[in-house]
Amino acid sequence: MNDEKNIVEMSESSVPAEDLSRRKRINRIKKCIIGTVVFVVAVCILSSVLLLGRVIVLEKQLKSAREETAKWEEIARFYGFSQSPKEFEIGEGGTIVGATAMPDSNPFDMDSLIENNSHNENDTYYIYLTFDDGPGENTEEILKILREYDVKATFFSVGKDDEDSRRLYSEIIQAGHTLGMHSYSHKYGEIYKSSEAFLADLQKIRGLIADETGKVPVYYRFPGGSSNNVASKEKILQFTEILHTQGIEYIDWNIDSKDASDKKLTAEDIVNNVFKDFGKYHNNVVLLHDGSGHSATVEALPLIIERARNMGAVLVPITENTVPVQHLTK
Numbered sequence: 001m002n003d004e005k006n007i008v009e010m011s012e013s014s015v016p017a018e019d020l021s022r023r024k025r026i027n028r029i030k031k032c033i034i035g036t037v038v039f040v041v042a043v044c045i046l047s048s049v050l051l052l053g054r055v056i057v058l059e060k061q062l063k064s065a066r067e068e069t070a071k072w073e074e075i076a077r078f079y080g081f082s083q084s085p086k087e088f089e090i091g092e093g094g095t096i097v098g099a100t101a102m103p104d105s106n107p108f109d110m111d112s113l114i115e116n117n118s119h120n121e122n123d124t125y126y127i128y129l130t131f132d133d134g135p136g137e138n139t140e141e142i143l144k145i146l147r148e149y150d151v152k153a154t155f156f157s158v159g160k161d162d163e164d165s166r167r168l169y170s171e172i173i174q175a176g177h178t179l180g181m182h183s184y185s186h187k188y189g190e191i192y193k194s195s196e197a198f199l200a201d202l203q204k205i206r207g208l209i210a211d212e213t214g215k216v217p218v219y220y221r222f223p224g225g226s227s228n229n230v231a232s233k234e235k236i237l238q239f240t241e242i243l244h245t246q247g248i249e250y251i252d253w254n255i256d257s258k259d260a261s262d263k264k265l266t267a268e269d270i271v272n273n274v275f276k277d278f279g280k281y282h283n284n285v286v287l288l289h290d291g292s293g294h295s296a297t298v299e300a301l302p303l304i305i306e307r308a309r310n311m312g313a314v315l316v317p318i319t320e321n322t323v324p325v326q327h328l329t330k
């Protein structure tokens with residue numbers, strides 16, 4: 001035992017002190033390097049795990065966003081809305097630029113809309129041509145075409161005080177068409193502010209039309225439809241109450257010709273949009289526009305009438321016999 005101990009002591013003491021300290025230094029550096037590597041690897045693993053978690057969360061969000069988009073696209077396709085709900089602005093004179101309807105805050109009951117309009121007593125396909133935002137530069141021409149084809153339609157007009165517009169309100173009624181209201185100002189920000197504002201605007205347009213034509217209008221179309229994304233569903237229901245207490249019914253549409261979309265459509269596009277889903281409903285309320293910038297609508301009108309007749313559909317104005325097409329239900 002003693003001999004072995006002596007050998008060990010001898011071998012250690014035989015290593016020079018300088019070498020020993022160098023070896024210790026190398027060991028320290030080695031430990032340092034290993035420590036650093038372990039630390040870096042640990043950090044990498046940790047951040048990978050964190051990133052993976054984040055990716056999973058983001059993927060989930062992306063999936064639900066995609067599903068939401070697909071849902072709205074389907075609704076948009078179904079109703080012929082061509083714009084996303086955010087893409088619209090209020091143009092000059094309060095008219096809406098871009099979108100004609102924005103199914104954003106007021107999702108409507110599609111089943112009841114189909115249910116209410118897919119049948120009628122005589123199993124006839126009715127087409128209600130409705131013209132919004134006039135009187136305008138195309139109203140005269142549209143009245144002329146309707147007269148030539150002996151078709152009665154519906155005009156949802158806004159408030160205009162000039163002589164030509166006043167005359168056109170009367171001409172619409174005298175020609176046997178239905179003249180409905182589409183608000184006086186067509187300014188979403190004003191009419192949809194409160195019940196008081198809505199009622200004040202309603203009284204203004206009703207008063208103007210009644211004074212001018214001697215006939216009190218009983219149909220109303222909300223600017224942007226009852227499914228517009230400016231007024232909440234609760235507000236629209238309040239406004240509907242107001243309309244009902246005044247003996248007025250509101251009418252939306254279930255066929256959008258898209259003649260007011262951002263993209264300039266040809267007359268042929270408009271005709272195709274009108275008949276794209278023909279057969280789905282027995283009561284087809286078609287959204288068209290007679291205001292300025294809608295010359296393609298004028299061009300499309302004879303084609304729409306001819307095609308409707310060829311398909312055996314009956315073109316009628318909105319009357320008390322019409323089942324109201326409404327986007328919103330309680």
Ligand code: ZN
Binds near residue numbers: 096223
């Ligand atoms: Zn409008």
